[in-house]
Amino acid sequence: MQRKVTILITGAVALFFIIYWLANFSPARGKGEANVYDKISEGSNIRYLVIGDSIARGSGAETMDQRWYTKLEVLLKGDMGIVAKRQSLVQSGATAFEGIxxxxxxxxxxxxxxxxxxxxxxxxxxxxxxxxxFFYEKLLRDAKMKFPNAEIITITESPLKQPPFAKQIERISYHYGAKNIDMRKHFKDTGMLTEKLTSDTVHPNGKGYQLYANAIFNLLKKNSRERNDIALLKKPLTGEHDFVLTANSMPEKTRGFKNKNGMYISNVPGNFLEFQFEGPMLGVTLSRRENGGMMNVYVDGEYVRTMSTWWPFPRERNLYVTSGLEQGKHTARFEVINDVSPHNSQGIGTIQISSVFMSERIKD
Structure with missing residues (x-):
């Protein structure tokens, strides 16, 4: 009897050590499952992705070295010996819709x-x-689904003066366990005038971006020391997110627009393109450039907005048009108007559109 008890105890102890080893040292756990805080704690190099607008790309900094991500990489390398490799999906003037x-x-x-x-x-x-x-949450969810082991840090940008927008960023971040950094507070805490921290009262300068880098670095350092959990997918807060954005490059009706290599072009007021689309939201892919013009957009015959396609250099953009429409088929009309942006020195504006895009439910 005593021998059987001894065997049982020995087996239990052995099983404990096997489970412990599998959980902590086995190849199955591997570096692939270590999150960013584990890697920083262990001194391993990391990869990061930036999705955002002109502040995300560091616009306003006097030199490349003054941009927030360069400063962050210097801090990680100098303090911890960690090399951080960046990838970017950034565009000046972009919205979360374009980010998606x-x-x-x-x-x-x-x-x-x-x-x-x-x-x-x-x-x-x-x-x-x-x-x-809705779009911010969709973007966060898509990013997390694309990179399941990634931590997500959301930035409330320093020039944002609309509390309801900042509140939504905070709310969504908290729900998913993403880490929010409110740069408005960091700017305010310096006691410095906005003009001293920005290049144009909106985009930070080198001093302003140092605040961004410091705030991010301190968060990473603290959370790595504490081995914090990373963001996790949960039930959505704002509705149905199981959709992708699909393009339609074939207009149903045109007047005056010429097709040149898949780009529909006109500078004559009154000329228009009409596209059919389905679903509750609409975007448009177009070219913005120095001679960009202006156009009115109508959906199902109702005026939606006036859009400018001026930009100081050529860029293909995927712009938000409208959302909240009823399910079903709709018609969008893009009509050239006589107005031009005050930045357009040529006096004549050209519209260049390649397609519209809409939501399509992901089938199970």
Whole structure:
């Protein structure tokens, strides 16, 4: 009897050590499952992805070395010996809606340990806080599904002056366990005038971006020391997110627009393109450039907004048009108007559109 008890105890102890070893040292656990805080704690190099707007790309900095991500990389290397490799999906003037489309269609991204999301300052110009929260949450979820082992850090940008938008960023971040950094507070805590920390009262300068880098570095250092958990997918807060954005490059009706290599072009007021689309939201892919013009957009005969395609240099953009429509088929009309941006020195504006894009439910 005593021998059987001894065997049972020995077996239990052996089983304990086997389970412990498998959980902590086996190849199955591997580096592939270590999150960004584990890697930083162990002194391993990391990869990060930036999705965002002009502040995400460091616009306003006097030199490349003054941008927030360069400063962050210097801090990680100097303090911890960690090399952080960056990937970017950034565009000046972008919204979270455009971020969704760019992430969905990004072909060359490698694995990411950490994702930064910078949006809000531009979104407020085109939509309300409820629409913004829907697209912001969709983007966060898509990023997490694409990189399941990545931590997500959301940035409330320093120039954002609309509390409802900032509140949505905070709410969504908290729900998923993403880490939010509110740069408005960091700027305010310096006691310095906005003009001293920015290049144009909106985009940070080198001093302003140092605040961004310091805030991010301190968060990473603290959470790595504490081995914090990373963001996790949970039940959505703002509705149905099981959709992708699909393009339609074939207009149903045209007047005056010429097709040149898949780009429909006109500079004559009154000329228009009409596209059919389905679902509750609409975006448009177009070219913005120095001679960009202006156009009115109508959906099902109702005026939606006036859009400018001026930009100081050529860029293909995927712009938000509208959302909150009823399910079903709709018609969008893009009509050239006589007005031009005050930045357009040529006096004649040209519209160049390649396609519209809409939501399509992901089938089970």
């Amino acid at each position: 489309y760019r992430l969905q269609n990004a072909a060359r991204l490698t694995n990411a340990d950490l994702i930064f999301i910078f949006f809000g300052e531009n979104d407020r110009k085109y939509m309300g806080p409820e629409e913004f929260s």
